[in-house]
Amino acid sequence: MASSHSASSQSPNQHAYVYLVPLAAVVIWSVNVIVTKLAVGAISALSISFYRWVLAFVLLSPFVLPKVWRQRQLIWPYLPKLAILGLLGMLMYQGLAYEAAHTTSATNIGILNAMIPLFTIAIAAVLLREKPTLFAIMGGIISLTGIIVLIAKGNLPNIISGHLSSFHLGDLLMLLAVFCYAAYGVFTRLWQLPLDLLTNIYLQIGFGMLFHIPFVLYDGFSPITAQNIWLVLYAGTLPSLVAPLVWVKSIQLIGPSRTSIFINLTPLLTATIAVFYLNEHWFSYHSMGALMILGGVIMAQLGAARKNTP
DSSP, X not given: OOOXXXXXXXXXXXXXXXXXXXXXXXXXXXXXXXXXXXXXXXXXXXXXXXHHHHHHHHHHHHHHHHHHHHTXXXXXXXXXXXXXXXXXXXXXXXXXXXXXXXXXXXHHHHHHHTTHHHHHHHHHHHHSOOOOOHHHHHHHHXXXXXXXXXXXXXXXXXXHHTOOXXXXXXXXXXXXXXXXXXXXXXXXHHHOOSSOHHHHHHHHHHHHHHHHHHHHHHHOOOOOOTTTHHHHHHHHHIIIIIHHHHHHHHHHHHOHHHHHHGGGGHHHHHHHHHHHHSOOOOOHHHHHHHHHHHHHHHHHHHHHHHHHOO
């Protein structure tokens, strides 16, 4: 990490360049939503999720496994917590996201991902006893309304009449996935495991990989083919390994608050790529739902930032 002197002596151009670091992570994650959608029909949801973590585990093993073995006595007491993190982050979030892609659009997946910060605030209020601010509560109400608009495709009478035929099951699965990932983030902060980043990620990936095995054995393995191998290679490298490391580097460079704001670009980037690459259509209800969800999340984040400012 750069010293405070070198950081303070950065030129304006160098300082602006630093903001490309979190942007790179967001672009990788946005493209991964497109890859998730492209996987539909090319490989089963469980198989790509499993292969993804197997690849990431294999790539990390030469660098991390010797360290894990040396630190095995330190690591042993934390294995149950690492297992829970692997279950929530690697199996539940990623597996549900791949399954959701079968019945909803990449655009919707990207927009619903924007709810992660808000769900994080809600779960932290329960588990960490962090009282939400009025801004957070108002933001939550606005965002939840945006979700209803998005899932109902802007046809609110469907909600009132209980007519659910126009709903996408994938939207509900994605909401569950987002909730699991928010819980993953809260538990990560709650437990503060005394392990370095690579060791932490490696062991979580290992547990995530193990948790997949019973499901893929039951569901059956999709073969890796010339059509889907690039999807597995992308998912197992850039979003699984590179983006998390880049994100942590961004936190070190510009701080967690400024870094977290960049995650709000994910829906916009995902929708833009989906419209041009997947020929998905952007409707008025996407605009209305996205504006309400993002507006509510930003309001909640600003409220949290004001609360934490001395």
